[in-house]
Amino acid sequence: MKNKTILKWAGSKVRIIEQLRPHLPKAKRLVEPFAGSCAVMMNTDYEQYLIADANPDLINLYNEIISMPVYLFINEADELFGYSSDNDGIYYYFRTIFNEQENKLSSVEKASLFLYLNRHCYNGLCRYNSKGGFNVPFGRYKKPYFPENEIVAFADKARNADITCLEWQDTLSLVDFGDGVYCDPPYMGSGFTQYHTAGFSDADHEALAIALKDINDIQGNPITVSNSPEATELYADLGFTIHEIDAPRTISATGNRKPAKEIIAVLEGGK
């Protein structure tokens, strides 16, 4: 059975977890520099995790959940879901508070609002404008789901995780001998790069692939990467084994929900 995640998230690996699982690194600790919704952590059984992402709102949510007894967080966040969910006025009011009152909000208020916005906005997208303001429009759900069970499951699982807001380069600098690394960056050529205000260019993809190859060469860590078929040549040229899979789409930039090809690029552990 697949464990769902707290957040709706573009690129979530919940739907392809069974295809991905055999290719994930065998290791005691899994390092995930692009953790997103934590679909991989919630559906695997590593002894430990290093969970990182560059999106501060996402990591603040996770850290708030684990900073207090889980039912305190649930009470705080659930209260917002009590407001009329088919009312775009309330959605835009909360979005404005989230964007403009940032300095006046406590971390837990910010986390609750982020969860509210994620579950009420269009397609669960997470996009920011050039000033860093969350700018996804209202989603018109009949009854947005409050992910109570998922929050409880996350709090339990995260007891074995370090969770931190970092750019991928900084996360990779924390990889120890014996760690496995799973990377799921914004996909090459997807045009869907605004999880946070900076994009992810082809040069970033190349730098990531080379950094992963170096870690494998120098420390012997097993590496697994998800990406679009556009990244096949980049990873194949560096010696990764490429597996192609069909992935049902949850969210795409264009609203297209037809299955899409993806690649899973693997470097086995050495040393």
Ligand SMILES: C[S@@+](CC[C@H](N)C(=O)[O-])C[C@H]1O[C@@H](n2cnc3c(N)ncnc32)[C@H](O)[C@@H]1O
């Ligand atoms: C495809 S999503 C990961 C999805 C995740 N595997 C899941 O199952 O939900 C890519 C993630 O990379 C993060 N990201 C984008 N640019 C980044 C960067 N420069 N460093 C670290 N994380 C970044 C985004 O915030 C987003 O959560």
